[in-house]
Amino acid sequence: MAVYSVPTTSISFSSMKTWSPSYSSNSNISLETVLENMYPDDTAPYSVSTIRGQGIRYGYLSAGTGGQVRVTYPYSSGTGTSVTITPVSYGSYSYITIQAVPTYPATMHSWRTAASGGGSQISTSTSINLSVSDYTSQGTFYAHFNN
Numbered sequence: 001m002a003v004y005s006v007p008t009t010s011i012s013f014s015s016m017k018t019w020s021p022s023y024s025s026n027s028n029i030s031l032e033t034v035l036e037n038m039y040p041d042d043t044a045p046y047s048v049s050t051i052r053g054q055g056i057r058y059g060y061l062s063a064g065t066g067g068q069v070r071v072t073y074p075y076s077s078g079t080g081t082s083v084t085i086t087p088v089s090y091g092s093y094s095y096i097t098i099q100a101v102p103t104y105p106a107t108m109h110s111w112r113t114a115a116s117g118g119g120s121q122i123s124t125s126t127s128i129n130l131s132v133s134d135y136t137s138q139g140t141f142y143a144h145f146n147n
Helices: 013-019 031-036
Strands: 002-005 055-063 067-073 082-089 096-102 107-112 121-123 127-130 140-146
Touching: 002 013, 013 055, 055 067, 055 096, 067 082, 067 140, 096 107, 096 140
Parallel strands: 055 140
Antiparallel strands: 002 055, 055 082, 067 096, 096 127, 107 121, 107 140
């Protein structure tokens, strides 16, 4: 999950494809779709001021062999081996909690910056809280398990 810092002025709609899973191109970007597909979701009337100057956490969680992953706060994502993070506005929440869930007999080894135990270690805790300034360029968090 990375963090996108929404500017306070001159907000470009084309930048929304960076952090919103609703878009993969610059065509037909709708503020309604973007704001309804983030957490907390917004309701009409829609305004870009809702996200102006905010940090938006987005990205993915990936589980190695021996477990699953999930988001537990500020919403519950459900558990899986690959989880897409619903973009979260740090204007509404000060952190997001991710959790690794080992499947017995596996145990938690660490959260990593790369798959298969590669990259750097982030934490050995099963749950970690990520604030707006934590791992701002990390697009995917990888859970590595001892099997």
